[in-house]
Amino acid sequence: MITINILIHVLLMLTMPPLLLGVINKTKSLFAGRVGPPLFQAYYDLAKLMRKGFVISTTTTWVFLAAPVVSLVTVALAGLLVPLGSFDAPIAFIGDAILFAYLLGLGRFFTTAAALDTGSSFEGMGAAREVTFACFSEPALFFALLVLAKISGSLTLTGMLHGPLGVSLQAVSAPLILVVIGLFIILLAENCRIPVDDPNTHLELTMIHEVMVLDHGGPLLGLVLYGASLKLFVLGALFLHVAAPFQFGSAGLNWLLFIAEMLGLAVVVGMIESVMARLRMPHVPYLLIAAALFCGFGFILLVR
Amino acid sequence: MTSLWWILAGIVALLSSGVPALLGPRRSVIRQRLGAALMVVGGALGLTGLALALRDPRPASLDLAALASLGRFSVAVDPISIVFLAPVFVVPVLGALYGLGYWRQSENPANGRKVSFFYGMLAGSMALVVVSRDGVLFLVAWEVMALAAFFAATAEDDLPAVRRAGWIYLVATHVGTMLLFAMFALFRQATGSFALSPVPSEVCGTGLASGIFVLALLGFGFKAGLMPLHVWLPGAHANAPSHVSAVMSGVMLKMGLYGIVRMASLLGPGPVWWGAVLLVAGVSSGILGLAFAIAQHDLKRLLAYSSIENIGIIAMGVGLALLGRSLNRMDWVVLGLGGALLHVWNHSLFKSLLFLGAGAVIHATGTRQIDRLGGLAGRMPRVTCLFALASVAICALPPLNGFAGEWLLYLGLFGTLGTDGGVSWPTAALAAAALAMIGALAVVCFVKLFGVMFLGGPRSGAAIAAHDPGMTLLGPMAALAAGCLVLGILPWLTVPLLDRAAENWAGGGAATIPPILSVAPLSWISVMGVVLMGAVAALGLPLRLLLRRRNVASAGTWDCGYARPAFRMQYTGSSFGQTLAALFAWALWPVRHAPQIQGFLPTATRYQGDTPDTVLERLILPIFHMAERLLPRLRLLQQGKVHIYVVYFLLALLALLLWGRLGN
Numbered sequence: 028m029i030t031i032n033i034l035i036h037v038l039l040m041l042t043m044p045p046l047l048l049g050v051i052n053k054t055k056s057l058f059a060g061r062v063g064p065p066l067f068q069a070y071y072d073l074a075k076l077m078r079k080g081f082v083i084s085t086t087t088t089w090v091f092l093a094a095p096v097v098s099l100v101t102v103a104l105a106g107l108l109v110p111l112g113s114f115d116a117p118i119a120f121i122g123d124a125i126l127f128a129y130l131l132g133l134g135r136f137f138t139t140a141a142a143l144d145t146g147s148s149f150e151g152m153g154a155a156r157e158v159t160f161a162c163f164s165e166p167a168l169f170f171a172l173l174v175l176a177k178i179s180g181s182l183t184l185t186g187m188l189h190g191p192l193g194v195s196l197q198a199v200s201a202p203l204i205l206v207v208i209g210l211f212i213i214l215l216a217e218n219c220r221i222p223v224d225d226p227n228t229h230l231e232l233t234m235i236h237e238v239m240v241l242d243h244g245g246p247l248l249g250l251v252l253y254g255a256s257l258k259l260f261v262l263g264a265l266f267l268h269v270a271a272p273f274q275f276g277s278a279g280l281n282w283l284l285f286i287a288e289m290l291g292l293a294v295v296v297g298m299i300e301s302v303m304a305r306l307r308m309p310h311v312p313y314l315l316i317a318a319a320l321f322c323g324f325g326f327i328l329l330v331r
Numbered sequence: 332m333t334s335l336w337w338i339l340a341g342i343v344a345l346l347s348s349g350v351p352a353l354l355g356p357r358r359s360v361i362r363q364r365l366g367a368a369l370m371v372v373g374g375a376l377g378l379t380g381l382a383l384a385l386r387d388p389r390p391a392s393l394d395l396a397a398l399a400s401l402g403r404f405s406v407a408v409d410p411i412s413i414v415f416l417a418p419v420f421v422v423p424v425l426g427a428l429y430g431l432g433y434w435r436q437s438e439n440p441a442n443g444r445k446v447s448f449f450y451g452m453l454a455g456s457m458a459l460v461v462v463s464r465d466g467v468l469f470l471v472a473w474e475v476m477a478l479a480a481f482f483a484a485t486a487e488d489d490l491p492a493v494r495r496a497g498w499i500y501l502v503a504t505h506v507g508t509m510l511l512f513a514m515f516a517l518f519r520q521a522t523g524s525f526a527l528s529p530v531p532s533e534v535c536g537t538g539l540a541s542g543i544f545v546l547a548l549l550g551f552g553f554k555a556g557l558m559p560l561h562v563w564l565p566g567a568h569a570n571a572p573s574h575v576s577a578v579m580s581g582v583m584l585k586m587g588l589y590g591i592v593r594m595a596s597l598l599g600p601g602p603v604w605w606g607a608v609l610l611v612a613g614v615s616s617g618i619l620g621l622a623f624a625i626a627q628h629d630l631k632r633l634l635a636y637s638s639i640e641n642i643g644i645i646a647m648g649v650g651l652a653l654l655g656r657s658l659n660r661m662d663w664v665v666l667g668l669g670g671a672l673l674h675v676w677n678h679s680l681f682k683s684l685l686f687l688g689a690g691a692v693i694h695a696t697g698t699r700q701i702d703r704l705g706g707l708a709g710r711m712p713r714v715t716c717l718f719a720l721a722s723v724a725i726c727a728l729p730p731l732n733g734f735a736g737e738w739l740l741y742l743g744l745f746g747t748l749g750t751d752g753g754v755s756w757p758t759a760a761l762a763a764a765a766l767a768m769i770g771a772l773a774v775v776c777f778v779k780l781f782g783v784m785f786l787g788g789p790r791s792g793a794a795i796a797a798h799d800p801g802m803t804l805l806g807p808m809a810a811l812a813a814g815c816l817v818l819g820i821l822p823w824l825t826v827p828l829l830d831r832a833a834e835n836w837a838g839g840g841a842a843t844i845p846p847i848l849s850v851a852p853l854s855w856i857s858v859m860g861v862v863l864m865g866a867v868a869a870l871g872l873p874l875r876l877l878l879r880r881r882n883v884a885s886a887g888t889w890d891c892g893y894a895r896p897a898f899r900m901q902y903t904g905s906s907f908g909q910t911l912a913a914l915f916a917w918a919l920w921p922v923r924h925a926p927q928i929q930g931f932l933p934t935a936t937r938y939q940g941d942t943p944d945t946v947l948e949r950l951i952l953p954i955f956h957m958a959e960r961l962l963p964r965l966r967l968l969q970q971g972k973v974h975i976y977v978v979y980f981l982l983a984l985l986a987l988l989l990w991g992r993l994g995n
Contacts, residue, residue: 080882084889086788088708090719093867096874100866104859120855125741126729128767130863133728136774140719143782143902145888146706151782151902158778159910162771169767173748173760180750182742241889246877312914323764330748330757 033117035282040106044256045069047293054297076249084242086146094141095250098134102254105130106261110185112285113274119185124172127184135161142239153238163315164213170322171206177329188268205325210266212318218259221300223311263292334383335391335408341377344369346455349448357440366447367427374424381416384408405465410832414672415461415589418679422581423454425807426574432803433690434572442486452479460586466515466525477504480583484571496566503563507553514546535599544605547594555587558616561639562947568635573690580638581683585675588645595653596836603657609650614765616643621772622915625908626942630689630699633780641678645671647762651743656837658754661844664837666743669829669847674736684721684811688714691804695797701904706789710797715785717808722777724815727770730860732815735822742851779907788898820860823853920945
């Protein structure tokens with residue numbers, strides 16, 4: 028049974044992420060009164076990109092080629108540490124939460140280094156923003172992890188995320204609500220969604236993630252896009268544990284519930300993108316500091 | 332016992348390694364090689380001794396009473412000493428080999444012999460500091476180390492910047508030593524002798540013990556470079572020859588930490604605030620050290636500030652261990668101290684590698700200005716790979732060694748939540764969030780350093796002509812890089828030593844120490860590291876095949892339609908760190924000379940920005956300038972005539988006599 032759940036975990040993790048992008052775009056289209064691209068557009072895009080040739084800038088080195096590979100691998104490994112729905116993660120050990128955060132950090136190191144590798148000042152700008160904003164979202168994430176560790180009494184990500192169910196929710200509801208808000212901001216920021224970044228804009232000056240990959244094309248861009256959607260999936264799974272810790276009695280229903288929750292999260296992200304504007308770049312750090320404060324106050328409420 | 336003789340022989344070889352060069356002609360390369368060979372011999376002897384000491388269950392010690400007239404020559408090797416000795420026997424040796432190519436005596440006739448002599452002296456005296464078990468011997472070795480570092484670091488003393496950095500270092504280190512004198516005086520009052528032995532139990536936890544602790548923290552903190560006491564560090568590291576900087580940063584700073592760790596062990600359990608103070612000092616050193624590092628333009632100053640950050644991380648670990656000992660949580664002790672000691676090794680590996688890499692870049696380009704470099708990856712591919720590895724390691728990213736040490740520390744900090752239902756002190760867990768911020772700031776700092784220097788295109792002519800150095804420089808760097816990789820994949824190799832060091836540190840009377848592996852599954856770090864590298868290879872190989880099969884076109888970087896892009900338009904290091912530097916402006920106090928641009932066709936103008944050290948420039952130097960103004964008035968007392976001084980003696984004796992009488 029466990030083997031089957033691990034298989035489903037890996038399969039879902041590898042196949043579902045591009046669908047989330049489709050759902051987000053469909054939601055945005057509905058809000059805008061358009062038909063929008065098909066739900067599976069991201070899959071078609073990936074298939075097309077994978078068939079293409081390469082165009083590689085003359086200034087670049089091995090770092091440029093390594094970055095998409097490293098960032099995809101790190102996100103995928105991080106995804107193996109996060110439990111999906113009511114099921115345990117395939118890999119769980121004491122302290123895996125820290126490895127989770129640092130794997131994402133390794134991906135960030137290479138993505139931003141590759142952006143500098145192209146020698147374009149726009150990409151350098153995006154890289155600077157990416158690493159700078161992480162300085163505020165990382166402490167926020169760790170505050171959230173501290174809260175979850177304290178509530179659950181566990182130091183594994185699986186234990187932390189399944190833990191809140193075990194205690195009476197009323198006693199810890201206030202810290203958990205704060206953590207949910209903080210984690211949602213982290214989710215949006217780390218995945219470069221509105222209000223932090225606009226994945227659709229073509230104005231390089233205002234972008235973060237998209238501007239860093241301006242020079243990636245063909246299969247390399249495919250890896251980047253797929254890795255980005257995988258990151259949304261992984262962080263979304265983490266967020267859903269805290270935001271919607273529901274489960275049924277049977278495994279099949281639980282998987283269906285998880286998929287429904289994940290699609291629902293994509294709809295919510297799409298709705299936010301439809302009704303909000305992107306923040307001015309100098310204001311983004313304040314939003315992220317706010318996320319750290321939400322999670323930090325949650326922590327202080329808990330241990331007071 | 333034999334282990335100690337091996338180590339002492341190694342120390343003698345290190346100390347004397349510069350003598351052949353000193354006695355020879357100025358340009359003798361053979362004498363320099365002889366010195367390096369002596370360093371290698373010393374390192375080999377010392378490491379053999381350490382290996383023997385590892386197998387010896389009881390600490391070896393030696394007490395030569397025959398030298399009683401000169402003070403006790405009392406030395407010993409225990410697990411804590413082994414941890415701090417290992418870098419001393421590795422890094423300076425590799426640095427000396429590197430120096431054969433980097434600071435050739437034939438090319439530096441003015442100071443080559445001086446550097447060789449004091450370099451060996453520095454290495455040997457550091458080893459002596461760690462083994463000495465007597466306060467007087469300790470201070471003698473300490474002073475030799477401080478002075479040797481001064482002379483080695485001020486090799487190019489014809490340059491004003493070097494002289495200035497040297498003076499600041501000399502003043503700072505002697506202020507520290509003065510505090511250590513006071514500390515040893517109090518220590519003698521507590522124990523009755525200068526021997527470095529545990530204080531009697533009735534002194535534990537008293538105000539006297541706290542006084543000793545505070546003095547040790549300040550005195551050793553100057554050497555370690557904890558945040559407000561770091562003033563000498565950036566200048567001295569930046570202006571020393573790179574292999575000397577590597578030894579100073581990779582090894583000498585750790586001597587300050589050794590002092591804190593040793594005294595904390597001897598003083599026994601203390602009040603909770605000891606650990607809290609170290610935690611706070613560690614967090615502030617970590618965050619502010621990196622904030623300063625990000626704002627620097629000088630490659631080696633940046634690395635120096637990053638050393639302050641790493642010292643902060645180690646201090647956090649020691650603070651957690653102190654906290655655990657006060658509250659009788661031995662798992663915090665083992666995780667905090669284990670993480671700190673592992674980080675001592677890690678930092679000595681990757682920071683030395685970074686300094687040696689910086690030396691190779693300076694050698695090839697002739698500049699330390701990050702913003703004048705760029706595109707070195709194509710010109711210096713080997714140095715680039717080694718520097719990239721060290722950058723990833725220092726950001727504590729898996730699968731390299733920085734991660735393993737910080738991971739232990741994180742586990743200890745998460746442990747302060749009391750998740751197992753035992754004693755908790757959750758305030759300390761806030762340090763985990765701070766450590767996360769330190770990690771993210773380190774990524775900013777080192778993506779900036781690595782990316783701006785090595786990637787993109789050359790920003791100035793200096794970077795165009797660069798090329799990889801020879802094996803003399805690359806070999807020692809490769810050895811350090813291999814160390815980073817091995818400790819990153821197999822961190823549990825250090826566990827037996829770390830376990831014994833923690834037991835040794837906490838003292839025999841304390842509760843039993845849990846083994847590290849029982850609280851931190853380090854084998855998982857190995858598994859995940861191998862999986863990570865395997866997965867990258869598994870995805871990278873098909874990509875390589877694809878690159879061979881598919882049509883690969885080369886083109887310029889997408890320029891957004893601009894017709895004449897140039898490499899000087901690339902994002903610079905300054906612009907990369909600008910947002911963070913602005914957010915930390917309350918601490919950095921950057922100096923900006925921005926011109927007012929007026930009119931439709933403004934004339935050419937200049938912009939200059941700099942981030943000098945806030946504590947040094949805004950606090951210490953103003954105090955010194957004030958002293959310079961006020962103190963000359965005391966020259967009234969200095970008449971330069973002997974009989975006046977004799978009168979002073981007489982008056983002082985009379986005053987003492989009166990005081991003694993009145994006291995009775």
